[in-house]
Amino acid sequence: MDTPSPLGDLAGLAFRKMNGLGNDFVIIDLRAHRGMKVTEEAARYLGDRAGPYGCDQIITIEERAGEPFMGIWNADGSAVGACGNATRCVGQILMDESGEDAVAFMTPSGPISAERVGTNRVVVDMGEPRLKWEEIPLAEETQDTRFVDIKLGPIDKPVLWGPSAVNMGNPHCIFFVEDADAQALDRFGPMIENHPMFPERANVSVAQVKSKYEIRLRVWERGAGITQACGTAACAALVAAHRRRLTARKASVVLDGGTLAIEWRESDNHVMMAGPVAFEYDGILE
Numbered sequence: 422m423d424t425p426s427p428l429g430d431l432a433g434l435a436f437r438k439m440n441g442l443g444n445d446f447v448i449i450d451l452r453a454h455r456g457m458k459v460t461e462e463a464a465r466y467l468g469d470r471a472g473p474y475g476c477d478q479i480i481t482i483e484e485r486a487g488e489p490f491m492g493i494w495n496a497d498g499s500a501v502g503a504c505g506n507a508t509r510c511v512g513q514i515l516m517d518e519s520g521e522d523a524v525a526f527m528t529p530s531g532p533i534s535a536e537r538v539g540t541n542r543v544v545v546d547m548g549e550p551r552l553k554w555e556e557i558p559l560a561e562e563t564q565d566t567r568f569v570d571i572k573l574g575p576i577d578k579p580v581l582w583g584p585s586a587v588n589m590g591n592p593h594c595i596f597f598v599e600d601a602d603a604q605a606l607d608r609f610g611p612m613i614e615n616h617p618m619f620p621e622r623a624n625v626s627v628a629q630v631k632s633k634y635e636i637r638l639r640v641w642e643r644g645a646g647i648t649q650a651c652g653t654a655a656c657a658a659l660v661a662a663h664r665r666r667l668t669a670r671k672a673s674v675v676l677d678g679g680t681l682a683i684e685w686r687e688s689d690n691h692v693m694m695a696g697p698v699a700f701e702y703d704g705i706l707e
């Protein structure tokens with residue numbers, strides 16, 4: 422008897438592979454397939470780079486209450502609240518469909534609006550940062566989330582400590598360092614991702630402030646590991662850097678895969694993120 426496909430009822434559906442600065446996604450449009458679900462098993466299978474697909478996140482476009490809704494799963498199968506680079510890709514898909522240059526849709530962490538700002542370039546309003554310890558969330562009451570006291574054993578203590586914490590619809594822990602490229606992020610990234618201080622785990626970044634208008638950033642993503650880019654981490658790093666008076670409210674964030682333009686708008690406290698989107702290919706899930 423054939424073993425059932427890990428894709429379950431997703432088998433046979435069309436998908437689109439896209440990326441934002443190399444942070445890549447399998448995007449499945451479920452609007453005509455109501456009731457179909459991405460299981461943890463299906464997400465892990467689609468995220469597995471040793472398998473036929475491979476991506477950092479699995480994204481769905483669904484319809485909820487008559488509005489487009491974007492679902493997000495990490496390659497480890499965990500469902501999460503926000504994904505900046507994928508939000509630009511979904512925005513582009515919806516704007517190409519409507520022929521409009523702006524679109525709004527819902528995500529697990531709240532409403533998002535996107536606008537075309539050039540060929541294959543989209544700006545997204547990522548909403549307001551959440552900065553209280555219980556919004557990150559942190560396991561202990563922390564008066565000032567600009568400096569989080571992460572308790573590590575002496576042997577495990579990485580070179581860095583006293584990180585900032587910001588939630589952009591997902592939890593981020595940002596270490597400010599002299600040289601972002603000199604950090605053993607692959608070693609301490611998973612330690613911090615899974616540290617008891619973060620009851621919902623965390624995305625872990627090392628940020629090097631090059632000037633008031635530029636941050637070099639590398640990211641160990643919760644549930645995905647080191648990625649080429651992470652849009653929500655870029656937003657979180659800019660917010661954290663400005664809170665520490667290290668940068669202006671608007672800066673370029675230079676990731677391994679390229680640069681995002683981030684602005685933490687003073688007028689409405691929203692964080693804007695502008696960057697490219699890239700189409701890779703269309704396929705059928707088998």
Ligand SMILES: N[C@H](CCC[C@H](N)C(=O)O)C(=O)O
Pocket residue numbers: 444477478495501502503504505506507591592624642643644645648650651652653654
């Ligand atoms: N790559 C995504 C972040 C995915 C977040 C996910 N790793 C999480 O667990 O929050 C981005 O561009 O924002």
